[in-house]
Amino acid sequence: MATQTEQGATLGNSGAAISFVKLTKQYRTQKAVNDLSFDVAPGRITGLIGPNGAGKSTALRCLLGLATPTSGEAKILGAHYSELHNPMSRIGAVLDSRAFNGGLTARQNLLVLTAAAGIDDSRVAEVLAQVDLTAAANKRVKGFSLGMKQRLSLAGALLGNPEILILDEPANGLDPIGIAWLRGFLRELAVEGRTILVSSHQLAELEHTIDDVVILHQGTLIAAGTKAEITQGRSLEEAFLALTLAANANPGLGGN
Secondary structure (H helix, E strand, C coil): CCCHHHHHCCCCCCCCCEEEEEEEEEECCEEEEEEEEEEECCCCEEEEECCCCCCHHHHHHHHCCCCCCCEEEEEECCECHHHCCCHHHCEEEECCCCCCCCCCEHHHHHHHHHHHHCCCCHHHHHHHHHCCCHHHCCCEHHHCCHHHHHHHHHHHHHCCCCCEEEEECCCCCCCHHHHHHHHHHHHHHHHCCCEEEEECCCHHHHCCCCCEEEEEECCEEEEEEEHHHHHCCCCHHHHHHHHHHHHHHCCCCCCC
């Protein structure tokens, strides 16, 4: 994995690991994301938060090339996802923990991914150990709990030893012990110099994990900054509620 200094040569002029620039995604008459601009700093954990339907998943899908923006753009390391060479070695993503073949074991599912990406099979055992699934390596995924599937998804995202992780609701299905484990796990990855963009609605837990905050409401950015700047002495939940209530009262309000 590249260090932060080494990454800097590929981050582009802004120095951002991830950049959204006036991104808009419209479905018929509805704008799921509207003129979205923000940067994700390298080596930090950024929380992308907002109510259901705020546009978080749509923004991430555009970032990963799974949806085409109506206008604007989203870049990773200064390039569109489709332009990245060997993307699994640069980006690890979890958007859906149900994407695995239930009839295959955890190990077999990961071997499919290594074969497709040209990654050494030895990584399978390593990432299963990282997410505490070694004991379940030869069990069929159809018997996994939702929390186990989330861990397996994280293992898949880590196969290429990427410098950036993009996670959509990674705590979904985890019990309190699993959530505490995830919190420490993400912090360890950030300490190693990785950049993490995590979307979640579990604000109480996210507050203990993130460095920076981006808040979306009805597809529009309403706040972005460090956790301290956004919360101003309040809990993340209190700050989030105050900002979204203000946005409801002032529909044209947006900001950085």
